[in-house]
Amino acid sequence: MLHARLRIRFGDLLVPFLLAICLVPAWRAASAQQEPPYFVTYSSVLEEPGNLEIEDQNIVAAPRNANRFFAPTLELEYGVTAWWTAEAYLQGQATQHDSTVFTGFRFESRFRPLPREYWINPVVYVEYENVNGADKSFLEVTGNSTITTLQVSNAALRKELERSIEGKLILSSNVKGWNISENMIAEKAVNESEPWEFGYALAVARPLALKGQGRSCVFCRQNISAGAELFGGLGTRYSFGLKQTAQYAGPTVALNAPHGLTFKFSPEFGLNDNGAGVLWRFGVSYEIQQVRDWFRRSK
Amino acid sequence: MKGKDVLLAVLIALPVMCFAAADGSWLKKVPTADRGRMNPYAGKTDAVAAGANLFSENCAKCHGENAEGKGKRPPLKSDRIKNATDGELAWLLKNGNSFKGMPIWGGLPEQERWQIIAYIRSLNAPATAVQP
Numbered sequence: 307m308l309h310a311r312l313r314i315r316f317g318d319l320l321v322p323f324l325l326a327i328c329l330v331p332a333w334r335a336a337s338a339q340q341e342p343p344y345f346v347t348y349s350s351v352l353e354e355p356g357n358l359e360i361e362d363q364n365i366v367a368a369p370r371n372a373n374r375f376f377a378p379t380l381e382l383e384y385g386v387t388a389w390w391t392a393e394a395y396l397q398g399q400a401t402q403h404d405s406t407v408f409t410g411f412r413f414e415s416r417f418r419p420l421p422r423e424y425w426i427n428p429v430v431y432v433e434y435e436n437v438n439g440a441d442k443s444f445l446e447v448t449g450n451s452t453i454t455t456l457q458v459s460n461a462a463l464r465k466e467l468e469r470s471i472e473g474k475l476i477l478s479s480n481v482k483g484w485n486i487s488e489n490m491i492a493e494k495a496v497n498e499s500e501p502w503e504f505g506y507a508l509a510v511a512r513p514l515a516l517k518g519q520g521r522s523c524v525f526c527r528q529n530i531s532a533g534a535e536l537f538g539g540l541g542t543r544y545s546f547g548l549k550q551t552a553q554y555a556g557p558t559v560a561l562n563a564p565h566g567l568t569f570k571f572s573p574e575f576g577l578n579d580n581g582a583g584v585l586w587r588f589g590v591s592y593e594i595q596q597v598r599d600w601f602r603r604s605k
Numbered sequence: 606m607k608g609k610d611v612l613l614a615v616l617i618a619l620p621v622m623c624f625a626a627a628d629g630s631w632l633k634k635v636p637t638a639d640r641g642r643m644n645p646y647a648g649k650t651d652a653v654a655a656g657a658n659l660f661s662e663n664c665a666k667c668h669g670e671n672a673e674g675k676g677k678r679p680p681l682k683s684d685r686i687k688n689a690t691d692g693e694l695a696w697l698l699k700n701g702n703s704f705k706g707m708p709i710w711g712g713l714p715e716q717e718r719w720q721i722i723a724y725i726r727s728l729n730a731p732a733t734a735v736q737p
Contacts, residue, residue, distance in 0.1 A: 340712030423711030520654030
């Protein structure tokens with residue numbers, strides 16, 4: 307019997323999240339990670355070589371005419387070199403009055419081809435994904451995906467397996483403390499004859515302060531970044547445009563706590579009837595420094 | 606999952622270790638206009654203290670807690686750093702030397718990059734050089 311008696315309330319998930327933030331002052335020293343507070347949009351910032359970042363990224367949503375759901379994604383991001391970052395994702399979701407399912411995995415790599423910082427910095431993104439139709443991770447929105455898929459049961463959705471390749475052109479600029487990033491997305495299913503699907507993501511963010519402080523602190527302004535994201539589908543090769551696509555926008559904020567710990571939060575609002583109302587996103591990440599030194603004889 | 610899918614996935618995400626030694630060749634790439642830039646926080650104690658925090662968080666993992674270097678990652682207490690201008694160090698922090706292992710730090714605010722340079726300078730100069 308797959309009918310789980312789920313009682314997901316946003317408050318239940320928010321309380322442990324806030325508790326975790328309150329425990330942060332236990333650490334000392336300042337932090338100034340350069341990664342912007344985005345959930346969907348990629349910037350030109352890559353993982354430092356040898357570092358492994360583990361992130362738990364979650365969504366809670368209560369779509370109109372559909373059961374509310376909770377969708378966690380585990381991300382493992384490794385800096386292979388200073389110009390190449392590799393990442394693996396594991397995804398799942400739990401839907402109220404339905405079931406909890408594993409929805410698939412993704413592998414991706416990001417390459418920064420130009421060796422310097424320019425006024426606009428390109429990054430090439432390549433991904434292979436193997437996910438089923440029950441995926442509610444919203445890591446990106448492409449094609450004509452609409453809210454109707456959220457109204458189908460997990461048992462039916464998980465039978466639809468999609469293997470696809472995805473490419474993104476990431477453009478990112480850093481101007482006077484602001485980060486401005488644009489992603490163009492193209493996705494193609496390789497196990498079925500579906501047309502190319504397109505999407506986009508735009509974001510802008512800035513730390514609340516641009517100078518570090520001599521004293522140790524956690525909730526200093528330079529440790530907090532705030533910004534906004536806008537993303538959505540752009541149809542397919544045969545129906546390019548905004549018609550029958552889902553579009554989302556919302557503010558985003560991150561606290562870069564000391565020693566590689568980061569908390570992120572964003573409410574993302576559906577901008578049209580194809581969207582899922584509000585996506586409440588929150589994430590916690592921890593960066594393990596110089597993992598590859600563990601496997602070296604001389605450190 | 607088919608065998609070719611596994612192969613494709615592995616090829617995309619295969620983590621290959623490659624790392625090259627820093628050799629100072631980046632100094633030749635610094636444009637003349639950048640060489641002459643001055644650190645607005647040079648010698649200021651609060652900037653050095655802030656730079657120490659920033660260094661600890663962002664740089665020490667590769668260059669060592671005391672900037673002594675780690676493996677092939679160079680020490681920052683050295684004649685090369687001592688002889689480099691503030692502008693050259695600022696250029697390196699902003700642009701990195703990514704094909705030789707040094708990441709690009711252009712996403713870090715410029716003010717913080719200057720604070721890090723002020724701290725690195727303090728490691729390579731007599732302590733009396735700083736002023737409030």
